[in-house]
Amino acid sequence: MKLTIYRTLTLFLFLAQVQSVPLDLATKDANDFRRHSHWVDIWTAMPQLTEPYNLPPTPFNSSDTIFANTTIRQTFQVTQNADKIRLRLSNAFGIDDLAVSKVTIGLPLHQQAGISALEPGTMKELSFSGESGIIIPNGGLAVSDPIDFSINVQSNLMVSIYLEQGQTGGAITGHPGSRVTSWMSFGDWTDAGNLTDSSVTAVDHWYGILEVSVTMSN
Numbered sequence: 001m002k003l004t005i006y007r008t009l010t011l012f013l014f015l016a017q018v019q020s021v022p023l024d025l026a027t028k029d030a031n032d033f034r035r036h037s038h039w040v041d042i043w044t045a046m047p048q049l050t051e052p053y054n055l056p057p058t059p060f061n062s063s064d065t066i067f068a069n070t071t072i073r074q075t076f077q078v079t080q081n082a083d084k085i086r087l088r089l090s091n092a093f094g095i096d097d098l099a100v101s102k103v104t105i106g107l108p109l110h111q112q113a114g115i116s117a118l119e120p121g122t123m124k125e126l127s128f129s130g131e132s133g134i135i136i137p138n139g140g141l142a143v144s145d146p147i148d149f150s151i152n153v154q155s156n157l158m159v160s161i162y163l164e165q166g167q168t169g170g171a172i173t174g175h176p177g178s179r180v181t182s183w184m185s186f187g188d189w190t191d192a193g194n195l196t197d198s199s200v201t202a203v204d205h206w207y208g209i210l211e212v213s214v215t216m217s218n
């Protein structure tokens with residue numbers, strides 16, 4: 001049924017274009033959106049294989065797993081206003097699959113970079129093809145579903161990633177030269193206002209996230 005409608009519509013559009021019949025306005029708007037909108041990166045970092053000395057400290061780094069049962073909370077400064085964004089997570093340099101259990105985004109408290117406290121009421125959970133987590137194959141990338149989220153140019157975005165199983169194989173994708181502090185804690189703290197577990201640790205590196213992008217029209 002759907003297919004028939006689609007075929008009829010395609011045929012109609014084809015005929016409409018060939019015969020210069022004015023298109024229905026709604027169809028024209030949808031086509032204009034598809035033709036003129038695209039995703040633009042508003043934050044990105046070059047992914048690289050994290051060197052052994054830039055891996056997280058023990059106990060987040062052990063001989064068999066990195067970041068097991070760990071929430072990683074990081075901040076990123078974006079370069080454009082956005083009201084709909086999506087994230088790209090990277091396992092480009094992993095040797096094994098990376099199971100991402102849950103990801104939330106929010107704004108850091110008082111717009112401070114490199115802190116672990118969330119501005120209350122700003123947290124939203126991301127999904128991946130409708131699921132809360134995703135398994136990223138080694139060498140792969142995962143793009144989250146677009147989410148309505150407002151952020152202004154040069155503001156800081158907070159991203160919390162929970163890895164239940166962590167990364168095995170000893171290799172993890174990151175960008176060590178973050179020049180901003182990132183936080184980690186055992187347990188799922190993706191929804192938390194702050195990280196308050198006794199395991200909380202801070203490092204000046206970024207892990208696992210590659211891009212924040214926004215839809216733009218031109």
Ligand SMILES: *[C@@H]1O[C@H](CO)[C@@H](O)[C@H](O)[C@H]1NC(C)=O
Pocket residue numbers: 052053054055056057058061062063
């Ligand atoms: C992490 O663990 C690996 C493997 O045991 C080790 O080579 C590396 O030096 C450790 N890095 C840190 C920062 O602890």
Ligand SMILES: *[C@@H]1O[C@H](CO)[C@@H](O)[C@H](O)[C@H]1NC(C)=O
Pocket residue numbers: 069186187188197199
């Ligand atoms: C994960 O860490 C939390 C916080 O330390 C702890 O309560 C929980 O038992 C841990 N879960 C596993 C499976 O180790």
Ligand SMILES: *[C@@H]1O[C@H](CO)[C@@H](O)[C@H](O)[C@H]1NC(C)=O
Pocket residue numbers: 109116117194195196197200
């Ligand atoms: C948030 O937690 C961190 C680490 O536990 C702590 O240093 C900081 O003071 C806390 N911030 C707030 C606003 O509670």
